[in-house]
Amino acid sequence: MPAPATADTTCQEYEKVLTAAQAAAPVLAAMPLTERAGLLRAVAGALRTQADELVPLADADSSLGVPRLTGEVERTAGQLEMFADAVEEGSWLEAIIDRAGASGAGPDLRRMLIPLGPVAVFGASNFPFAFGLAGGDTAAALAAGCPVVAKAHPAQPRLSGAYARVVVDALHAAGAPEGTFAVVHGMENGRKLVTDARIAAVAFTGSTAGGRALADLAATRPSPIPFYGELGSLNPVFVTREAARVRGKEIAGGFLASMSLGAGQFCTKPGVLFVPAGYGLEDLIAAEAATAPMRLLHEGIGTAFRAEAARLAAHPAVRPLSVPEQDAADESVVRPVLVSTTATELARCPGQLLVECFGPFALVVTYTDDAELPAAADLVDGNLTATVHGEQSGDPVAPALLRTLTGRAGRVIWNGWPTGVTVGWAQHHGGPYPATTSVHTSVGVTAMRRFLRPVAYQSVPDTVLPPALRDANDLRIPRRVDGALTAAPVTAPR
Amino acid sequence: MPAPATADTTCQEYEKVLTAAQAAAPVLAAMPLTERAGLLRAVAGALRTQADELVPLADADSSLGVPRLTGEVERTAGQLEMFADAVEEGSWLEAIIDRAGASGAGPDLRRMLIPLGPVAVFGASNFPFAFGLAGGDTAAALAAGCPVVAKAHPAQPRLSGAYARVVVDALHAAGAPEGTFAVVHGMENGRKLVTDARIAAVAFTGSTAGGRALADLAATRPSPIPFYGELGSLNPVFVTREAARVRGKEIAGGFLASMSLGAGQFCTKPGVLFVPAGYGLEDLIAAEAATAPMRLLHEGIGTAFRAEAARLAAHPAVRPLSVPEQDAADESVVRPVLVSTTATELARCPGQLLVECFGPFALVVTYTDDAELPAAADLVDGNLTATVHGEQSGDPVAPALLRTLTGRAGRVIWNGWPTGVTVGWAQHHGGPYPATTSVHTSVGVTAMRRFLRPVAYQSVPDTVLPPALRDANDLRIPRRVDGALTAAPVTAPR
Incomplete structure (x- = not known):
């Protein structure tokens, strides 16, 4: 139709x-x-x-x-x-x-x-x-x-x-x-x-x-x-050496599932993954990457994805992990693209590589020294989320990294994936610009x-006040009265 | 010196x-x-x-x-x-x-x-x-x-x-x-x-x-x-017919004191006063207005005041209440200026008359019909404060006016004066633009x-969390835990 x-x-x-x-x-x-x-x-x-x-x-x-x-x-x-x-x-x-x-x-x-x-x-x-x-x-x-x-x-x-x-x-x-x-x-x-x-x-x-x-x-x-x-948001994920050693395969699988969820069209898609070199995570990701076609939201997004993924895959600083040929028949149908680079190369041109590519694209960055991680975290712009995969024992780099990432993201995740945003009291879906403008x-x-905006009423008679501010507190809402939090009515005259 | x-x-x-x-x-x-x-x-x-x-x-x-x-x-x-x-x-x-x-x-x-x-x-x-x-x-x-x-x-x-x-x-x-x-x-x-x-x-x-x-x-x-x-803020004050009848003299005096406090250089100075015609408030204000010279903060403010007050006093829609001649000797020393107009005339050129004139200047607006008050309230821009002088009994116009003014100001005052900003929990010193830009x-x-900005931590181990979010709540701060406000620690595992 x-x-x-x-x-x-x-x-x-x-x-x-x-x-x-x-x-x-x-x-x-x-x-x-x-x-x-x-x-x-x-x-x-x-x-x-x-x-x-x-x-x-x-x-x-x-x-x-x-x-x-x-x-x-x-x-x-x-x-x-x-x-x-x-x-x-x-x-x-x-x-x-x-x-x-x-x-x-x-x-x-x-x-x-x-x-x-x-x-x-x-x-x-x-x-x-x-x-x-x-x-x-x-x-x-x-x-x-x-x-x-x-x-x-x-x-x-x-x-x-x-x-x-x-x-x-x-x-x-x-x-x-x-x-x-x-x-x-x-x-x-x-x-x-x-x-x-x-x-x-x-x-x-x-x-x-x-x-x-x-x-x-x-x-x-x-x-x-x-x-x-x-x-926009890149939603970086950092994998510590210890996490890669203990559960590298699980992390590779989790990453691939998260980055391709909804055909990579989540605002919380992990767009860049930092892994330690020498633990084989890039190879696992290359081997397990899905290559089957996925239909994107509409043709405009498909066209933009093809152009941006091709540009990134052709960048001299990256090498392919999984770069299947795209079909010519339908612009809105695409295959996932994964490429990799090193933390050293990334540091030379972060602005060219650390860009959101809406759809099933991700960049895997290998690091050789734990000391590269805080510097790498500093390269990313503001994000909705930032994730660390680490181990609670014997992994001293993880806590410091979590703290650094607090300055770069609105939600900091430990041993999970950014896609999936719970709707509740404690959720924060926002972050430093360009994740959000506020x-x-x-x-x-x-x-x-x-x-909402605040209004203060000075010496206004109780009957004229909005119900939320009247002495009786008929709404039984939590209020701060003379400095103390309470849901009780204001009874005794001061 | x-x-x-x-x-x-x-x-x-x-x-x-x-x-x-x-x-x-x-x-x-x-x-x-x-x-x-x-x-x-x-x-x-x-x-x-x-x-x-x-x-x-x-x-x-x-x-x-x-x-x-x-x-x-x-x-x-x-x-x-x-x-x-x-x-x-x-x-x-x-x-x-x-x-x-x-x-x-x-x-x-x-x-x-x-x-x-x-x-x-x-x-x-x-x-x-x-x-x-x-x-x-x-x-x-x-x-x-x-x-x-x-x-x-x-x-x-x-x-x-x-x-x-x-x-x-x-x-x-x-x-x-x-x-x-x-x-x-x-x-x-x-x-x-x-x-x-x-x-x-x-x-x-x-x-x-x-x-x-x-x-x-x-x-x-x-x-x-x-x-x-x-x-900027004009801080309008509205006087009901009943208030003018019961305590016109007190209101005139209070207004003159408030508008000239700190030589009219408060951000909450009442710059415009709406009074009912026929109760003699303009005459009282004209008679009691101070004319003694006041020294403003610096010469630039004095020069700007002289020019703006003269422009307003010469406007064809206003008549003088107290417009003393300014001294030529020192630009930063000025005498208070008070002028008046009618609500009808004001409605014809609000943009020309309802402007902040920093220093001891105020506009008194007379109205003849209570129905003019909500319309007049709609003419003023965003303000830090808006004030109503009314009587609790037999004054039906006051509550409606207070509610209207809530849309125009950050602090709504009953039977008081806007100058004097208490520092406490409930204060709000802000308001719709141009009172504030936020x-x-x-x-x-x-x-x-x-x-401040929010950050959410997802599945982060207790020891890595900031103290404010750890189970123990050693800081004893109020928190919302699983939807309920409490200052207690999080004890039982869920």
Whole structure:
């Protein structure tokens, strides 16, 4: 079935969407937390109910396969429910009460976080559901109380309309104000969103080039807004000598599985692996590398992969580990490419070799001396993740390396693989630029923080205060009162 | 005494400072929290001990007077001590532990905040101590574990050197690594700091024009960093009909005192006052307005004030309330200027009249219908503060107005005045642009959040984890473990 032609959203329709989002903002902000949580649960339920309709459309768009996409719908629904629970738990409000006299002669001062306003969401193509129209960014923004205007991804012509309808209908049925969620189509409308005075923040997941262009555009606004971009990441993995000795074969297999998961189209794909020379890991990887063709998300990604993998494979500093000939028939079908170099050669031209190649490509770097590892870690840019494979005993290099990598990544992994991002309280999916353009996460409960700003109320009467800051604490949320954390009401007058 | 000529920091010295700051970053980050708190307390102690030396220098630079500046030293010392206490309390680390299995089949994941790295601080001239070299931004950055490179304000030629020396010596004596704090001089060095790859964040307090220029410069970096600017604010005050009736005279007096505090050079100066027509508040203000000359911070501010106040007083939409002739002798000595207009006229040219005029200037706006108030509130840009004077009974307009103003300001005040910013847990000194360029505060404990970023550790052995995330919780800090807030250690294996 050929992809339907999706027309760009017209100017009139765009205006209608933005006006509705602006009107929905105060209504959504004032909605009781249990009702707001109910909206998220309604979308989760609708996604589960209508997965059978949506998954085939997503598969036709992305070629990611029905099992993986079915799992992704469940992950997306679970993510919405996690935010629903967090909304009710209420610690994200960061309520702080300093009663009169708490700080010297100060007045009664009560601070909490409030929603920023309408958020523009640019989803990714590699996770059509989980990072798509009702993915993590949308769920976090709605949880924070912000309406969402999502830009449809051009690589999802079949899914976008149906996915949007499920979300809009579910929100409507659950009592959300009109304008809580809408989708716009067309690249020019995406740029309009980023500079629109009615948009209060942007969340973007995609390429470094595309994200940076929009971030730069956002910076030119008369009134700047936060731009939360999750861009590129190499996700380096370091294997110590001791780990290579004890479980080299297991590591080689784990690496190959992780780098080719989803045809290498995870933002957490390990793109570079550092191994000690002389333990045969390169040979194991070369021998076990899959060479069967994989279908990438769309032709543009296939073409870019072929060009970039070929450029890297032809670089004078690298030698092939597994460089199968690519088929000419279909640009979007590719075979995995693995090449290697040495830490010494890498140090001569890191900027040419340490670049993200989206798809099933990886670079294996051999080192001969443990002292090369910290220097190698310093060569990599900011990353979503960095991984160390080591042994707890007799492996003195590992702890120091872990500490060094903390400066280079948002998530540091011990003896695991970066692909697979748990959705929970402690997750951090972000990292120094270009991994993200901010210090925030796009996955996990704390992702809500991106769409909130503090307000302090000074000497405001209890009845006029938002419920979260009233003495009674009817919401039973955790608060800091006169410096101490408590979920109790403020009872005795000071 | 003529101001000493302060030479710009040389290239060699600048390099030395930045190299030292970069080297200090990991040492400071790894320092036990009690020791880090000790550094802040040492600076506080040194400021108190050497106040007698510093205050006259600050007075010679700023003309703010010895009593006010003596109080400001105490405020600055207290602020450092507040951050020291907060560092030890530890909730700012936002430690979150999801043990293996806490979220479905997820691995052990532990998240906390870590320091960003060296911070460039641009202090303000209107609070030489509290927003100066060891003011709120520096205290918050050091508390977060970040070295500080402060740019000396050109209007503090006498104070800067001595102030810096007190801070550097105190830090050195308390065991801080070399490079924890340094000062650079010269405008070009300020611009260099903003684009320096070794600087991880910028904190700025000053004018909208100056701050925006540096923010735009920061946005052009190959690797963008957060720019935390506290820029301009009008701080509107709204007086309801009922409040004007009950305590018009008290309000007029309070307003005049607040707008002329520190010669109108507070960032929270109420620059515009909305009063109901027919209650005589304009006449009271005109009659009671001070006309005695006031010395501003420096000649440049005096010249800018004269020009802007004259422009506003000559605007066809305004009439004079108190527009004394300015003296020709000394540009930096000025007399307060007060003018008025109507809400109707204001609505025709808000961009021309609702502008910050730094110094003792204010605009009084009369309204005839309560319905004009929400519309008037919508005309003002983002602000640090917004204030309502109302009566709790028989004043239905006040609660709605308070809620509207929440969208326009970072701190909403009931029956008080915006000048005077308590330093404590609940303070928020920030607001929608141009009040600040971010969603963060520059005053209060939560100001630390600007200089931190999250890192998650996945399956990392307990002994390798930072102390804040180890099972034992020896630091006794509040943490979220498997979703629940607790200060207890993680005991039972899951």
